[in-house]
Amino acid sequence: MTTPQQPKVLYTKEEIAERVARLAQQISTDYQGKCPLLLGILKGSFVFMADLIRLLQIPVEIDFISLSSYGSAKVTSGKVKVVQELRFPIKGRDVLVIDDIVDTGLTLRFFMDYLRKKKPLSLKLCALFDKPSRRQTPISIDYLGFTVPDKFIVGYGIDYNEQYRYLPDLCVMED
Ligand code: IMP
Ligand code: MG
Numbered sequence: 001m002t003t004p005q006q007p008k009v010l011y012t013k014e015e016i017a018e019r020v021a022r023l024a025q026q027i028s029t030d031y032q033g034k035c036p037l038l039l040g041i042l043k044g045s046f047v048f049m050a051d052l053i054r055l056l057q058i059p060v061e062i063d064f065i066s067l068s069s070y071g072s073a074k075v076t077s078g079k080v081k082v083v084q085e086l087r088f089p090i091k092g093r094d095v096l097v098i099d100d101i102v103d104t105g106l107t108l109r110f111f112m113d114y115l116r117k118k119k120p121l122s123l124k125l126c127a128l129f130d131k132p133s134r135r136q137t138p139i140s141i142d143y144l145g146f147t148v149p150d151k152f153i154v155g156y157g158i159d160y161n162e163q164y165r166y167l168p169d170l171c172v173m174e175d
Helices: 013-030 046-053 106-116
Strands: 007-011 037-042 061-069 080-082 094-102 122-130 143-147 170-173
Touching (some): 007 013, 013 046, 013 143, 037 106, 046 094, 061 106, 080 106, 106 122
Parallel strands (some): 037 061, 037 094, 094 122, 122 143
Antiparallel strands (some): 007 170, 061 080
C-alpha cells in the first residue's frame, strides 16, 4: 500500500492572517466611498473571501461563480466554462474578482475577458497566491498576497482532488 502524501506547511495561518489584513486595508483605502461587488471564484476562494470581508472597512456585496476547467487534477487546460451565469448585472459596478491562486493564468484570462464584456465601471483582481513561474498568459494582479514557488499547494480553501481544503495553513504537497 502507498502512503498518502503529507502536506508540509509553507505559510502558517498567522502569516496568512497578517497578509489578509494588509490586503483588506489596501482595498478599503482604494474603494473608499464605494460599494464594490466582490466576485469569488469557487471553490478555492471561499475561505479567503470569508476572512477578507470581515476585515474590510467599506460596505461590499458578495457573489460567487463556478468555473469549470477541463483538465486533470493538477493542470488547467485553458478551456473554461462558466457553470452558472452571474446572478447580478455588473454593468456600471466596481467589480473585484477574488481568486485563490493564479497559476497558468488561463482561467482568469478567460474570466476577466468575459466580465469586461459586461461593461463594469471598474474591474480588478485580488489573488492570495501567485505562481508566476507557470504563467502562460499575462495577468495583472491588483492585490496580491504571496508569491509561491512552482509546487502544488493545498489548504486554506485550496484542494488536491477535493482533499485538504480544511487545513488552516497553506501547505505544499511533498513529491
Ligand atoms: P490557472 O488557470 O492555471 O491559473 O489555474 C486556475 C486554478 O487552478 C486556480 O484558481 C486553482 O483553483 C487551481 N490551481 C492552480 N494551481 C494550484 C495549486 O498549486 N494547488 C491547487 N489548485 C491549484
Ligand atoms: Mg481557483
